[in-house]
Amino acid sequence: MAFELPDLPYAHDALADLGMSKETLEYHHDLHHKAYVDNGNKLIAGTEWENKSLEDIITGTYAAGSVAQNGIFNNASQHWNHAQFWEMMGPGTGAMPGELEKALVESFGSVDEFKSQFAAAGAGQFGSGWAWLVKDADGGLKVTKTENGVNPLCFGQTALLGCDVWEHSYYIDFRNKRPAYLTNFLDKLVNWENVASRM
Numbered sequence: 001m002a003f004e005l006p007d008l009p010y011a012h013d014a015l016a017d018l019g020m021s022k023e024t025l026e027y028h029h030d031l032h033h034k035a036y037v038d039n040g041n042k043l044i045a046g047t048e049w050e051n052k053s054l055e056d057i058i059t060g061t062y063a064a065g066s067v068a069q070n071g072i073f074n075n076a077s078q079h080w081n082h083a084q085f086w087e088m089m090g091p092g093t094g095a096m097p098g099e100l101e102k103a104l105v106e107s108f109g110s111v112d113e114f115k116s117q118f119a120a121a122g123a124g125q126f127g128s129g130w131a132w133l134v135k136d137a138d139g140g141l142k143v144t145k146t147e148n149g150v151n152p153l154c155f156g157q158t159a160l161l162g163c164d165v166w167e168h169s170y171y172i173d174f175r176n177k178r179p180a181y182l183t184n185f186l187d188k189l190v191n192w193e194n195v196a197s198r199m
Helices: 022-044 054-064 067-087 098-108 111-124 178-189 192-197
Strands: 129-135 141-147 158-164
Touching (some): 054 067, 098 111, 111 129, 111 141, 111 158, 111 178
Antiparallel strands (some): 129 158
16 A cells, blocks of 8 residues: 655645745655655565555554664654644634543643643654654543654554654744744644544
8 A cells, every 4th residue: 555645734825824834834745744655655665564554554663673664664654643743733723622622621730731741742852753642542641752753653542633843844934943833833733623533
């Protein structure tokens, strides 16, 4: 099953007034994400993973833990991460749905405390990686962070919200100010309806 680059669910300039420029999306989606798709397709060709689902490739190659599988895992996982990321953002996304707000308050005490923990996880991730809001197998919500392309699928968790903290995701718009990028992401870019739908 060949990987395919999904279209953005909005125009390249749709988030420009919200802090993510057309240039960033052109580089991030059209070049970086496309490279994960193209490289992943080359690496799985003729292997046991060629006809597996993307999720099976991610969990299988992560569990395998062998050096031979690292390239496949990295590209497959980053393809999955980015496909989720584009959907988790949007222009004019509106208010947070009540069921999500209730779940965040139950898990973190308040929405502001959730945002604080999420931003801290992203800012505190050394080097490249992701910040996540996840639902554990027991149904509880928590904030996590992962290095490089690792994602919640690797730990049997459901990804509700993810933020890319690789430098290519924010350097054009925020230079080296990762905390400002994270605050802007939470306050202006998140499609809370999409997050709620993942619960």
